[in-house]
Amino acid sequence: xxxxxxxxxxxxxxxxxxxxxxxxxxxxxxxxxxxxxxxxxxxxxxxxxxxxxxxxxxxxxxxxxxxxxxxxxxxxxxxxxxxxxxxxxxxxxxxxxxxxxxxxxxxxxxxxxxxxxxxxxxxxxxxxxxxxxxxxxxxxxxxxxxxxxxxxxxxxxxxxxxxxxxxxxxxxxxxxxxxxxxxxxxxxxxxxxxxxxxxxxxxxxxxxxxxxxxxxxxxxxxxxxxxxxxxxxxxxxxxxxxxxxxxxxxxxxxxxxxxxxxxxxxxxxxxxxxxxxxxxxxxxxxxxxxxxxxxxxxxxxxxxxxxxxxxxxxxxxxxxxxxxxxxxxxxxxxxxxxxxxxxxxxxxxxxxxxxxxxxxxxxxxxxxxxxxxxxxxxxxxxxxxxxxxxxxxxxxxxxxxxxxxxxxxxxxxxxxx
Amino acid sequence: xxxxxxxxxxxxxxxxxxxxxxxxxxxxxxxxxxxxxxxxxxxxxxxxxxxxxxxxxxxxxxxxxxxxxxxxxxxxxxxxxxxxxxxxxxxxxxxxxxxxxxxxxxxxxxxxxxxxxxxxxxxxxxxxxxxxxxxxxxxxxxxxxxxxxxxxxxxxxxxxxxxxxxxxxxxxxxxxxxxxxxxxxxxxxxxxxxxxxxxxxxxxxxxxxxxxxxxxxxxxxxxxxxxxxxxxxxxxxxxxxxxxxxxxxxxxxxxxxxxxxxxxxxxxxxxxxxxxxxxxxxxxxxxxxxxxxxxxxxxxxxxxxxxxxxxxxxxxxxxxxxxxxxxxxxxxxxxxxxxxxxxxxxxxxxxxxxxxxxxxxxxxxxxxxxxxxxxxxxxxxxxxxxxxxxxxxxxxxxxxxxxxxxxxxxxxxxxxx
Numbered sequence: 001x002x003x004x005x006x007x008x009x010x011x012x013x014x015x016x017x018x019x020x021x022x023x024x025x026x027x028x029x030x031x032x033x034x035x036x037x038x039x040x041x042x043x044x045x046x047x048x049x050x051x052x053x054x055x056x057x058x059x060x061x062x063x064x065x066x067x068x069x070x071x072x073x074x075x076x077x078x079x080x081x082x083x084x085x086x087x088x089x090x091x092x093x094x095x096x097x098x099x100x101x102x103x104x105x106x107x108x109x110x111x112x113x114x115x116x117x118x119x120x121x122x123x124x125x126x127x128x129x130x131x132x133x134x135x136x137x138x139x140x141x142x143x144x145x146x147x148x149x150x151x152x153x154x155x156x157x158x159x160x161x162x163x164x165x166x167x168x169x170x171x172x173x174x175x176x177x178x179x180x181x182x183x184x185x186x187x188x189x190x191x192x193x194x195x196x197x198x199x200x201x202x203x204x205x206x207x208x209x210x211x212x213x214x215x216x217x218x219x220x221x222x223x224x225x226x227x228x229x230x231x232x233x234x235x236x237x238x239x240x241x242x243x244x245x246x247x248x249x250x251x252x253x254x255x256x257x258x259x260x261x262x263x264x265x266x267x268x269x270x271x272x273x274x275x276x277x278x279x280x281x282x283x284x285x286x287x288x289x290x291x292x293x294x295x296x297x298x299x300x301x302x303x304x305x306x307x308x309x310x311x312x313x314x315x316x317x318x319x320x321x322x323x324x325x326x327x328x329x330x331x332x333x334x335x336x337x338x339x340x341x342x343x344x345x346x347x348x349x350x351x352x353x354x355x356x357x358x359x360x361x362x363x364x365x366x367x368x369x370x371x372x373x374x375x376x377x378x379x380x381x382x383x384x385x386x387x388x389x390x391x392x393x394x395x396x397x398x399x400x401x402x403x404x405x406x407x408x409x410x411x412x413x414x415x416x417x
Numbered sequence: 418x419x420x421x422x423x424x425x426x427x428x429x430x431x432x433x434x435x436x437x438x439x440x441x442x443x444x445x446x447x448x449x450x451x452x453x454x455x456x457x458x459x460x461x462x463x464x465x466x467x468x469x470x471x472x473x474x475x476x477x478x479x480x481x482x483x484x485x486x487x488x489x490x491x492x493x494x495x496x497x498x499x500x501x502x503x504x505x506x507x508x509x510x511x512x513x514x515x516x517x518x519x520x521x522x523x524x525x526x527x528x529x530x531x532x533x534x535x536x537x538x539x540x541x542x543x544x545x546x547x548x549x550x551x552x553x554x555x556x557x558x559x560x561x562x563x564x565x566x567x568x569x570x571x572x573x574x575x576x577x578x579x580x581x582x583x584x585x586x587x588x589x590x591x592x593x594x595x596x597x598x599x600x601x602x603x604x605x606x607x608x609x610x611x612x613x614x615x616x617x618x619x620x621x622x623x624x625x626x627x628x629x630x631x632x633x634x635x636x637x638x639x640x641x642x643x644x645x646x647x648x649x650x651x652x653x654x655x656x657x658x659x660x661x662x663x664x665x666x667x668x669x670x671x672x673x674x675x676x677x678x679x680x681x682x683x684x685x686x687x688x689x690x691x692x693x694x695x696x697x698x699x700x701x702x703x704x705x706x707x708x709x710x711x712x713x714x715x716x717x718x719x720x721x722x723x724x725x726x727x728x729x730x731x732x733x734x735x736x737x738x739x740x741x742x743x744x745x746x747x748x749x750x751x752x753x754x755x756x757x758x759x760x761x762x763x764x765x766x767x768x769x770x771x772x773x774x775x776x777x778x779x780x781x782x783x784x785x786x787x788x789x790x791x792x793x794x795x796x797x798x799x800x801x802x803x804x805x806x807x808x809x810x811x812x813x814x815x816x817x818x819x820x821x822x823x824x825x826x827x828x829x830x831x832x833x834x
Contacts, residue, residue, distance in 0.1 A: 248832075365827075
């Protein structure tokens with residue numbers, strides 16, 4: 001089954017790669033319109049997923065992620081319209097020159113080809129990814145979570161109708177609707193047809209893809225993010241950044257998980273931190289040094305374990321660790337972090353630059369919240385994923401991350417000496 | 418064993434990432450000097466490899482690839498000195514802006530970290546790769562072929578001495594000196610320490626790496642390259658390009674393997690082609706249509722098989738296939754090619770652009786020899802490999818391909834709304 005999908009996706013990708021921006025945008029606008037026109041059938045399908053989820057007694061948080069409403073659907077449609085307004089990177093001449101040999105060489109941006117995306121829950125991801133891939137002239141094979149199988153099916157129908165309406169191949173966007181996990185493994189071996197795999201989900205999914213895929217995989221999305229409060233920092237300036245990084249939306253990958261505190265300020269700073277964390281109902285998980293100092297302060301405090309320092313809370317929980325220097329802070333981040341987003345809060349120019357140079361994460365901040373690591377916030381318009389690996393794309397991946405380039409050499413009947 | 422190598426390489430990479438360009442260049446120049454000073458011991462070690470190869474009755478061609486001479490060693494040393502003169506991409510600000518939120522965002526070029534390279538024969542590759550990795554602040558773990566085990570050992574010694582001489586960590590360049598293939602498999606799973614794997618060898622090695630590696634792999638180097646001679650082309654302009662692409666250095670991956678000929682000119686063109694190919698002692702492998710037309714012409718002609726159209730000759734053999742249109746030529750290239758280097762010979766501006774758009778190869782040429790696909794020829798100074806995959810780097814990979822970027826965000830105590 002998947003080989004046929006791969007073949008037709010490859011063929012569709014070839015057609016899409018030759019397609020004008022205006023035609024791609026017409027397809028996107030048509031998807032948005034159809035999403036609104038078909039609200040009733042989409043919400044009916046979504047209701048089947050919701051019922052099934054309730055039967056399986058999933059948590060309210062997951063139910064909320066699954067749920068579509070009329071308003072949410074309008075929001076999704078408008079996001080698609082926004083993608084249509086973004087600049088199309090395909091065709092851009094990245095650079096070029098005339099070489100000594102006389103060869104006129106340029107690098108031109110082209111689509112990647114066929115992209116495979118494996119994701120969990122969230123029905124909006126289906127539309128999101130499909131629209132970003134379409135905009136960049138890529139075909140896509142989607143494999144959503146079993147929790148959204150009804151919603152996905154009707155959404156894929158909508159997309160394919162829109163494609164046919166503008167005379168683009170419907171198989172530019174295909175979906176594996178069978179929830180048998182063996183199809184994930186099959187997709188990961190489809191290297192003859194698929195150019196890139198993007199897993200969007202937890203650590204286990206990323207590990208599976210890294211281990212099983214014969215196709216290049218973009219791993220990411222796991223954010224064990226740190227802020228380090230240096231010895232020279234105004235506490236009243238630091239606290240709002242820490243609150244924002246931890247509480248603005250705790251379930252996201254760019255949320256602060258561990259606060260590193262310079263030893264020389266810990267004693268004065270910790271009571272103030274404890275107060276604002278208590279006000280924001282954040283539970284502190286403290287290392288042994290800070291645990292002692294936090295005793296009797298307003299916040300709930302628990303001792304932190306080594307494992308807890310290595311994983312995402314994704315909730316209103318914050319690890320607190322005292323370090324004796326900037327170097328120790330960097331060492332902690334290199335050892336425990338996931339190379340996603342880490343920052344320093346300081347008034348020292350020297351320390352800021354030292355931190356920026358030493359920390360090898362996708363995004364490094366000086367006096368800013370880690371919550372900025374996001375395609376929209378970074379001015380990319382939208383994002384496909386946040387990469388924490390180093391090849392191809394790092395950090396938030398916008399439309400450009402869905403392209404590659406070809407070298408084009410024009411000669412005047414040119415031979416190599 | 419490899420875990421220790423990985424750990425120390427990671428540590429060395431951290432140091433190298435903070436190292437100035439002048440210090441890295443000092444290390445490179447020191448390597449070059451030592452290579453010349455130690456000529457005697459290097460040649461003695463190489464002689465052991467040569468003797469072993471002779472005992473194993475390897476071909477003269479492979480013997481020649483293994484062989485070092487004083488002159489070749491001087492050449493290698495000068496190549497290292499040339500890398501020292503190249504621009505260091507590390508630290509470059511790729512782009513940056515101040516966003517609406519006030520965040521001052523930039524992308525800064527940084528080393529990848531630790532690179533694993535698996536290669537066959539050719540002792541110069543050891544020095545080549547090590548110097549390019551050093552220049553870009555990356556640590557490297559090398560795994561050379563068993564045929565060069567003595568030469569590699571002494572070359573790694575030279576590199577490590579040079580590193581120590583300039584007070585850089587010796588384990589920035591390490592080598593797996595055990596020829597047991599299990600260490601390749603172990604290296605491919607070292608994702609905790611190694612950021613990128615570059616295989617330099619045949620199709621089987623690339624396949625092994627794609628299938629076994631949990632680390633991103635750059636595959637490439639396999640070149641089933643095509644030229645298509647369009648119906649409107651001057652034969653006397655086309656022939657020198659075809660001769661150059663096929664014979665200038667037949668053993669390279671950018672050598673022409675299949676010539677596609679527009680049906681409408683085949684009858685007039687084939688006798689002329691046959692004459693120059695005979696003059697250059699090139700054997701033609703013809704499809705059934707051209708076979709009939711080539712009967713009785715000067716060149717040696719054999720019928721071509723489907724398999725032969727899918728693999729590299731790397732010798733003075735050329736496939737000849739007649740196609741009925743540009744579209745059929747593109748279809749043939751997409752079906753049989755390796756997406757390395759393909760070109761069109763034409764006088765038609767429309768056909769040239771059509772070909773450039775439709776052919777999805779790393780390098781696409783108009784009226785130029787495929788032999789140009791090379792880091793040196795492309796003005797990159799040197800190359801680590803030629804990539805035929807689409808992620809990270811495509812085509813010849815220069816120093817920039819050994820880097821990634823980090824996003825750096827400077828805020829004025831900035832939080833996300």
